[in-house]
Amino acid sequence: MEKPLTQNIGADLKPASLADYEESGGYKAMKKALKEMTPEDVQKQVKDSNLRGRGGAGFSTGMKWGFVPMGENAPKQKYLVANADEMEPGTFKDRYIMEGDPHELLEGMILAAYAIEAPTAYIFLRWAYKKSEEALRNAIKEAHNKNYLGKNILGSGFDLELYVHVSAGRYMCGEETGLLNSLEGKRANPRAKPPFPQACGLWGKPTIVQNVETLANVPHIIAHGAEWYKNLSKTDDGGTKLYGVSGRVKNPGMWELPMGTSAREIIYEHAGGMHDGLDLKGFLPGGASTDFLTPDHLDIPLDFDSVTKAGSRMGTGTMIILDDRTCPVAMMANLEHFFAQESCGWCTPCREGLSWCAKILKAIEAGQGQMEDLDILKQHCEQLGPGNTFCALAPGAVEPLQSALKYFREDFERHIKEGKCPYK
Amino acid sequence: MLSEAEMREIEEELSHSPSKQAACIEALKVIQRNRGWVSDESLAELAEFMKMSPAELDSVATFYNLIFRREVGRHVILICDSVSCWITGYDNLVAHFKNKLGIEPGQTTSDGRFTLLTIPCLGVCEHAPAMVVDRQTFWELTEDKIDKILEDFK
Numbered sequence: 190m191e192k193p194l195t196q197n198i199g200a201d202l203k204p205a206s207l208a209d210y211e212e213s214g215g216y217k218a219m220k221k222a223l224k225e226m227t228p229e230d231v232q233k234q235v236k237d238s239n240l241r242g243r244g245g246a247g248f249s250t251g252m253k254w255g256f257v258p259m260g261e262n263a264p265k266q267k268y269l270v271a272n273a274d275e276m277e278p279g280t281f282k283d284r285y286i287m288e289g290d291p292h293e294l295l296e297g298m299i300l301a302a303y304a305i306e307a308p309t310a311y312i313f314l315r316w317a318y319k320k321s322e323e324a325l326r327n328a329i330k331e332a333h334n335k336n337y338l339g340k341n342i343l344g345s346g347f348d349l350e351l352y353v354h355v356s357a358g359r360y361m362c363g364e365e366t367g368l369l370n371s372l373e374g375k376r377a378n379p380r381a382k383p384p385f386p387q388a389c390g391l392w393g394k395p396t397i398v399q400n401v402e403t404l405a406n407v408p409h410i411i412a413h414g415a416e417w418y419k420n421l422s423k424t425d426d427g428g429t430k431l432y433g434v435s436g437r438v439k440n441p442g443m444w445e446l447p448m449g450t451s452a453r454e455i456i457y458e459h460a461g462g463m464h465d466g467l468d469l470k471g472f473l474p475g476g477a478s479t480d481f482l483t484p485d486h487l488d489i490p491l492d493f494d495s496v497t498k499a500g501s502r503m504g505t506g507t508m509i510i511l512d513d514r515t516c517p518v519a520m521m522a523n524l525e526h527f528f529a530q531e532s533c534g535w536c537t538p539c540r541e542g543l544s545w546c547a548k549i550l551k552a553i554e555a556g557q558g559q560m561e562d563l564d565i566l567k568q569h570c571e572q573l574g575p576g577n578t579f580c581a582l583a584p585g586a587v588e589p590l591q592s593a594l595k596y597f598r599e600d601f602e603r604h605i606k607e608g609k610c611p612y613k
Numbered sequence: 614m615l616s617e618a619e620m621r622e623i624e625e626e627l628s629h630s631p632s633k634q635a636a637c638i639e640a641l642k643v644i645q646r647n648r649g650w651v652s653d654e655s656l657a658e659l660a661e662f663m664k665m666s667p668a669e670l671d672s673v674a675t676f677y678n679l680i681f682r683r684e685v686g687r688h689v690i691l692i693c694d695s696v697s698c699w700i701t702g703y704d705n706l707v708a709h710f711k712n713k714l715g716i717e718p719g720q721t722t723s724d725g726r727f728t729l730l731t732i733p734c735l736g737v738c739e740h741a742p743a744m745v746v747d748r749q750t751f752w753e754l755t756e757d758k759i760d761k762i763l764e765d766f767k
């Protein structure tokens with residue numbers, strides 16, 4: 190099984206040096222692109238590979254780059270930003286790339302910046318990733334020394350400066366327009382779209398914001414071609430995927446597997462199955478903002494379209510496991526507390542609605558709920574759904590809730606009827 | 614008054630920012646690194662230096678989880694209260710902190726040694742439960758492990 194993304198990443202997460210990275214074929218794609226390919230060629234390869242964004246929404250990367258104004262009349266200043274915020278609870282995959290193989294991200298960024306003709310790039314990094322920060326800063330130095338970054342890279346005429354920006358911490362910094370505001374030194378409130386960042390982003394210039402794992406795929410696509418990339422997958426979505434599992438399983442962790450691997454294989458083979466004495470009750474397939482799936486869904490391939498068809502979202506591909514001794518109502522209270530706290534407060538339904546949900550859930554968990562509360566929760570799920578708020582935080586926040594009400598309704602009702610938590 | 618060293622650090626940040634405001638989060642971090650937290654007085658001094666109004670700077674400062682606008686102890690413990698850590702034992706660990714240090718999240722020990730705060734997901738969910746002390750991450754926490762870690766922070 191080919192594992193292009195993690196081939197240099199050891200269990201100790203010691204960062205691969207520039208020499209290690211080149212030994213495994215690193216920076217060949219960059220050299221090839223700068224020498225033999227136009228920016229349009231790079232864009233086309235990536236588009237043909239059907240690479241879809243790994244940050245949550247699964248939008249076609251090639252298509253996104255295609256919206257950037259190009260050529261003579263385009264603004265000279267454009268930006269590429271690697272979204273390394275990774276603050277979605279349950280999500281920890283990008284950390285492996287940055288800590289274990291920082292040059293892979295750098296090469297991906299050089300190729301992406303070349304493809305959209307951007308002379309400046311930022312890595313927007315969450316503060317908790319201190320080791321990633323060290324690995325990246327060191328890798329940037331190494332790359333500069335070999336003129337893989339800086340002015341006139343390898344005589345190609347292409348310039349790129351790359352900066353690491355460490356966040357001061359807030360979930361909204363991961364939302365692409367919130368991220369841009371934060372980079373500009375403001376509160377991370379989202380911006381109205383349109384205009385989209387591809388046309389008018391950082392300081393009003395064309396900007397692409399892309400997840401770390403997405404960017405790390407690019408060198409491999411350019412080195413081996415779109416067809417090779419598509420064939421790595423078990424389904425129509427191309428490539429491999431960094432899947433992760435957390436919760437009460439025997440061997441929680443992260444594995445690079447063909448896109449479309451089943452949840453059963455990931456949970457029972459790679460993560461070693463449930464702790465002794467526990468059963469699987471449900472799982473959030475891709476982080477805290479995705480709908481629960483149940484043991485009935487274990488055999489669906491985890492790719493963007495199949496998970497959507499099953500009623501959830503692939504999200505970040507890092508699963509959170511709910512076992513049968515953990516109270517689903519309390520888990521929902523925990524999740525909605527997070528979303529309520531991290532709401533940026535810009536729009537009323539999200540600011541007021543999520544904290545209302547969190548309070549109701551806490552009351553139900555404590556045995557002080559009423560049956561009507563379930564209707565109020567359901568109403569919120571509808572009113573905070575897609576299209577009713579400024580950004581995707583609120584619709585994401587109600588995904589686990591609406592599915593918990595559907596699959597674990599009995600648990601909610603028992604809390605209310607018995608006036609206490611049956612799991613305690 | 615901002616110290617020479619603080620001004621130098623902030624100027625360095627400004628040098629690769631296209632606008633002064635863009636460096637204001639970094640500048641707040643510089644103040645916090647040097648003084649532990651950002652008091653009203655520090656905020657006002659920094660605002661003057663950055664040519665922003667104090668209210669404008671405060672609106673940025675209060676948005677971010679890691680800018681402290683209230684005094685903290687010598688060491689700040691940030692314990693993850695998000696879902697994977699919660700499933701794997703967050704409640705018990707907080708109870709242990711209460712027993713051991715006599716404080717709950719949001720409080721500082723009377724000797725000023727530790728402040729305990731909750732923080733959303735630290736990105737090490739596969740090693741839950743986790744916490745950060747100052748900027749070091751600790752994971753797969755148990756009560757014994759916490760006791761040993763705390764001994765190293767005087």
Ligand SMILES: Cc1cc2nc3c(=O)[nH]c(=O)nc-3n(C[C@H](O)[C@H](O)[C@H](O)COP(=O)(O)O)c2cc1C
Pocket residue numbers: 241242243244245246247248250272273274275276277360361362363364365366398399400401403404580581582585
């Ligand atoms: C509240 C919120 C938080 C987000 N956090 C992240 C994040 O930490 N990392 C990330 O890559 N995408 C995050 N996203 C998605 C980004 O807005 C954006 O879609 C993504 O960075 C695009 O990259 P991609 O096309 O490579 O997936 C978040 C979205 C929302 C609404």
Ligand code: SF4
Pocket residue numbers: 361379531532533534535536537539540578579580581582583584
């Ligand atoms: S949905 Fe929530 S997080 Fe998004 S803009 Fe509105 S208030 Fe802010």
Ligand code: FES
Pocket residue numbers: 278279280693694695696697698699733734735736737738741742743
């Ligand atoms: S949930 Fe605690 S580190 Fe992610």
